[in-house]
Amino acid sequence: MTLAGVVVVLVRTEGPRNAGSVARLCGNFGVELRLVDVDVDLRTKEAWQMAHPCEALLDEAPRFASLADALADAALAVALSGKISGALAGPALDVDRARLLLPAPSERLALVFGNERTGLSLMEAACCARVLRLPTPGPVDSLNLSHAVAVTLTLLAAAGEQSVAPRATMAARAALLSTWEDALQSAGFYQTTTRGEFHPRLQEILQKMDVSERDAALLRDMFRRLGRVDVDRS
Numbered sequence: 001m002t003l004a005g006v007v008v009v010l011v012r013t014e015g016p017r018n019a020g021s022v023a024r025l026c027g028n029f030g031v032e033l034r035l036v037d038v039d040v041d042l043r044t045k046e047a048w049q050m051a052h053p054c055e056a057l058l059d060e061a062p063r064f065a066s067l068a069d070a071l072a073d074a075a076l077a078v079a080l081s082g083k084i085s086g087a088l089a090g091p092a093l094d095v096d097r098a099r100l101l102l103p104a105p106s107e108r109l110a111l112v113f114g115n116e117r118t119g120l121s122l123m124e125a126a127c128c129a130r131v132l133r134l135p136t137p138g139p140v141d142s143l144n145l146s147h148a149v150a151v152t153l154t155l156l157a158a159a160g161e162q163s164v165a166p167r168a169t170m171a172a173r174a175a176l177l178s179t180w181e182d183a184l185q186s187a188g189f190y191q192t193t194t195r196g197e198f199h200p201r202l203q204e205i206l207q208k209m210d211v212s213e214r215d216a217a218l219l220r221d222m223f224r225r226l227g228r229v230d231v232d233r234s
Contacts, residue, residue, distance in 0.1 A: 003156055005103040006031040008149055009070050009077075011124055012115040014040055020050030020058060021146035022113075027054030029153045033061040034070050034110075067112065067127045074110035075103055075170050076207070079128040080152055082142040083119040092135035093152065099159035100210035101130075104169040111152055116145045129207040165212035172216040177206055179220045183227035 008031055013019050019035075019042050026033045035042075042058055051058045064070040071077045078101060080093070091097065103109040112128055114120030125131050134143055134151050143151065168176070180202060181195055190198065211219065 003029050003031050003153065003160060005105070005108050006153070006156060007034055007074065007108050007110045008032070008153075009034045009036060009067070009110050009112045010038065010145075011036045011067055011112060011120060012118075013038055013113075013145065015116050015145065016040060016042055016044045016047035017050050018116060018145045020047035022149050023047075023051040023054045023058035023061070025146065025149050025153060026057050029157060031153065033057055035061050035063045036067050036070050037065065038063060067124050071110050071112075071127055073108055075107040076101065076130070076167065077110040077112060077128040078130040078132060079112045079114075079120055079125045080134060080148060081114065081120050081125060081131055082133045082136070084122065084125050084131050090132065093132045093155060094135070095155055095158045095162075097132070098152075098155040099162055099164050100167070102156065102160055102164070102166045104166045104213070107167075107169060111149075113145060113149060129204075165214060168211050168213045168216040172213050173206055173211075176211075176216045176220050176223075177202060179223045179227075180206075183223040186227040 006029070008022060008026055010019065010022060010033070013035070019038075019040075023033055047058060048055050062070075101109055110128075112120065112124070114124065134148055136143060142148075177199075181199070184190065184198075185195060
């Protein structure tokens with residue numbers, strides 16, 4: 001099964017063999033590969049051996065100077081880390097949680113993996129709406145980079161086999177956000193702040209919510225009704 005719309009993003013990777021293995025995995029699962037701040041030569045025998053028969057995916061993978069640029073067209077970005085406290089404090093990625101990450105048709109889900117030795121920095125993780133970890137029941141609490149990518153894509157593929165609605169589209173989320181802001185304005189919420197100043201915080205909260213298209217429509221209707229009630233009372 002392929003995962004249309006899923007993008008694997010490698011940040012500052014140093015290992016040609018790992019990069020080659022990830023390129024092969026991208027071919028196995030039908031996903032896109034992107035590279036961020038990679039200055040190691042990936043046109044090596046080691047890399048190409050591990051990438052075979054997907055050498056072209058490795059050779060043609062777009063390169064970006066910054067993670068923000070690589071994520072510019074993603075509807076949702078998820079960082080995978082076993083070293084960042086936010087990920088360690090939260091639940092591990094499993095099939096049920098992976099199901100809530102599946103992108104709507106024509107949109108992209110970016111899966112971000114850091115350097116083999118140092119992982120992702122806090123600033124890099126902050127570019128992503130979610131930071132998740134992978135379960136490791138044994139005494140070693142982290143996976144090899146290519147293994148982490150393989151586990152993540154396998155969980156997403158298993159989630160995609162279920163008959164579930166994907167995440168609401170970016171357009172549906174934007175409409176929900178606007179209606180939410182209208183309701184807050186009707187309720188007199190913007191007294192100590194402005195709508196524009198509070199917008200990024202609401203946007204961040206909404207990005208963390210796993211809502212389907214149907215969920216978004218229901219929430220919009222609820223906010224509209226609440227907004228009308230407050231206007232009538234005033």
